[in-house]
Amino acid sequence: MDAHSRGRADEIDPADQWVLNPQTGHYELRLDHSAGQSPQAAPSHPRPRPTRTARSATPPGPRTPDRGERATETAPPVPGQRRRRAAEPADQRGSAGRRKRRPEKSRKKKVLMWTGGTMAFVVVAGAAGAYALYNHFDNNINTIEVAGGSDGFKKDEAFNVLLIGTDKRTGEGNSGYGDKNSPGHADTTILFHVSKDRTNATAMSIPRDLVIDIPECETKLPDGSVKKIPGQTDERFNISLGQSDRDPGCTMRTVKEITGLTVDHFMMADFNAVKEMTTAVGGVKVCLAKPVNDPKSHLKLPKGESTIMGEQALAFVRTRHSFGNESDLDRMKIQQQFLSSMIRQMKSDDTLTSPTKLYDLADAATKALTVDTGIGSISKLKSMAQELAKIDTKNITFLTMPVVDNPSEPKPVTVVPDPVEAPRLFEMMQSDISLTEVKKKETDAKNAQAAAQAKLLEGARSTAREVRVDVYNGSGKTGAAQKTIDWLQNEHGVTRSTNKSNAPEKAAKTTLTYAPNQADQARKLADLMGLPATALKPGTQDAGEREPMTLVLGADYKGAGVPLTGPAKAPEGAQTADKQVCAK
Numbered sequence: 239m240d241a242h243s244r245g246r247a248d249e250i251d252p253a254d255q256w257v258l259n260p261q262t263g264h265y266e267l268r269l270d271h272s273a274g275q276s277p278q279a280a281p282s283h284p285r286p287r288p289t290r291t292a293r294s295a296t297p298p299g300p301r302t303p304d305r306g307e308r309a310t311e312t313a314p315p316v317p318g319q320r321r322r323r324a325a326e327p328a329d330q331r332g333s334a335g336r337r338k339r340r341p342e343k344s345r346k347k348k349v350l351m352w353t354g355g356t357m358a359f360v361v362v363a364g365a366a367g368a369y370a371l372y373n374h375f376d377n378n379i380n381t382i383e384v385a386g387g388s389d390g391f392k393k394d395e396a397f398n399v400l401l402i403g404t405d406k407r408t409g410e411g412n413s414g415y416g417d418k419n420s421p422g423h424a425d426t427t428i429l430f431h432v433s434k435d436r437t438n439a440t441a442m443s444i445p446r447d448l449v450i451d452i453p454e455c456e457t458k459l460p461d462g463s464v465k466k467i468p469g470q471t472d473e474r475f476n477i478s479l480g481q482s483d484r485d486p487g488c489t490m491r492t493v494k495e496i497t498g499l500t501v502d503h504f505m506m507a508d509f510n511a512v513k514e515m516t517t518a519v520g521g522v523k524v525c526l527a528k529p530v531n532d533p534k535s536h537l538k539l540p541k542g543e544s545t546i547m548g549e550q551a552l553a554f555v556r557t558r559h560s561f562g563n564e565s566d567l568d569r570m571k572i573q574q575q576f577l578s579s580m581i582r583q584m585k586s587d588d589t590l591t592s593p594t595k596l597y598d599l600a601d602a603a604t605k606a607l608t609v610d611t612g613i614g615s616i617s618k619l620k621s622m623a624q625e626l627a628k629i630d631t632k633n634i635t636f637l638t639m640p641v642v643d644n645p646s647e648p649k650p651v652t653v654v655p656d657p658v659e660a661p662r663l664f665e666m667m668q669s670d671i672s673l674t675e676v677k678k679k680e681t682d683a684k685n686a687q688a689a690a691q692a693k694l695l696e697g698a699r700s701t702a703r704e705v706r707v708d709v710y711n712g713s714g715k716t717g718a719a720q721k722t723i724d725w726l727q728n729e730h731g732v733t734r735s736t737n738k739s740n741a742p743e744k745a746a747k748t749t750l751t752y753a754p755n756q757a758d759q760a761r762k763l764a765d766l767m768g769l770p771a772t773a774l775k776p777g778t779q780d781a782g783e784r785e786p787m788t789l790v791l792g793a794d795y796k797g798a799g800v801p802l803t804g805p806a807k808a809p810e811g812a813q814t815a816d817k818q819v820c821a822k
Contacts, residue, residue, distance in 0.1 A: 397432050399505060402507075438635070455487060518602045537550070567641070698758045706784065707789050708788050754777065
């Protein structure tokens with residue numbers, strides 16, 4: 239152990255271990271701070287003392303006695319050394335006089351609490367992990383004031399953060415990426431939904447080539463003025479950012495139009511975020527089912543597991559010609575695998591126990607990060623990171639928004655939302671339902687009630703032709719009843735269905751009311767329409783021979799033929815952040 243280490247261990251300033259010997263006029267190293275000055279050599283022919291600077295960068299080394307010098311038997315005592323803290327009573331210091339170190343486990347737990355989970359939350363975790371350097375990191379962060387964002391962070395509610403990777407050519411060495419002279423697009427976009435109870439999270443990738451309507455939005459220009467940007471129909475999702483002066487607030491509003499979910503905050507990073515953050519943590523492990531040598535992205539990796547960082551990591555997340563069918567949808571799967579691995583590396587002992595890695599990650603992350611003003615400080619990002627740290631990686635689900643080929647294109651190159659699967663997923667996220675099924679949200683009483691309700695769907699079914707039903711529109715959507723009638727009659731042969739126009743009042747949920755002797759008809763209609771058991775409302779008296787059931791369409795009605803029931807498990811292709819998946 240060197241002198242500095244010994245000084246630190248006893249809470250003594252290392253500089254104070256170099257003391258002036260009045261006999262010789264030189265500074266000398268004293269390792270035993272509890273004893274007086276040991277006998278020192280005195281020069282028989284004193285030489286002039288060199289001039290010293292006010293504060294030397296390093297303490298002078300011990301002097302080797304010159305030839306002819308002799309040791310003295312006595313020397314004036316040297317003043318005692320200063321301590322950084324007040325002396326402790328002898329009975330409290332212990333034999334070594336040292337303060338007990340905190341257990342390593344509590345330190346690790348504290349660091350883990352500061353660091354949290356998912357990519358763009360990797361940036362949060364990194365910043366929060368070294369929050370002692372508050373001002374330094376706080377000054378790194380860029381903020382944008384957007385319309386419609388939340389003011390601050392709410393700890394007791396579910397929240398949604400939009401993670402945006404832009405293809406703007408900012409940063410050193412990025413001139414060959416993205417579109418030249420472009421203000422950037424929403425090249426990679428992930429809607430990150432965190433559950434209210436913090437047991438799970440869903441990260442849904444949104445294809446950049448998704449064709450949707452972009453709503454009107456307001457954006458604040460550099461000169462402080464506000465510009466209202468008109469909406470556009472049938473446009474690619476990626477132009478919701480950058481183009482026509484659209485800021486991330488426009489992208490947030492577009493996502494709400496698509497999913498029905500309010501986006502509370504955004505976090506945006508450029509190419510440098512991937513390069514510098516992967517380097518800061520010492521690389522990210524990825525797995526390939528086959529070797530790759532892509533001349534377009536310059537990605538060259540062998541089959542099996544590799545650790546990538548910097549330019550190689552950026553090439554991995556940007557390549558679209560090395561995996562699957564070379565589409566943007568397959569590239570999103572690769573990005574999800576990469577982000578899952580990044581999260582695992584962030585939460586690993588190798589990162590959490592390395593102050594250097596935590597500092598480098600925090601510095602790189604905050605420099606590459608742009609957020610909305612609602613979370614535009616280290617203190618707010620730290621609060622968010624502490625909430626995210628509660629989520630186990632096995633309960634963070636990555637998946638892609640369900641889409642189908644654009645039917646309006648002879649040879650599809652874009653996609654549109656899947657009319658059946660996409661609304662199901664959106665409804666699950668709106669209802670804060672976990673895709674990993676980590677926790678039963680109902681009490682025992684509710685479970686028993688649900689089980690009893692489910693039995694309503696058990697039993698015989700009538701034929702479609704035998705179903706008699708009157709349809710009322712309580713959804714508030716014009717023409718919903720007639721569209722449902724047309725779909726039932728033309729697609730499924732439910733010819734004994736009748737449009738009864740608007741319901742007496744609007745309904746929050748769709749319901750089917752029927753008599754005990756109509757149960758077989760109710761089950762058949764529930765099968766056809768995808769009605770959940772909770773929508774069935776059985777009566778107590780039998781109906782007449784030709785008496786119809788009553789179907790009231792509620793606000794949860796998404797369209798004719800769109801089921802109201804959510805999937806029993808996560809959609810196909812979903813993956814959790816705790817598992818390594820090899821890219822194919």
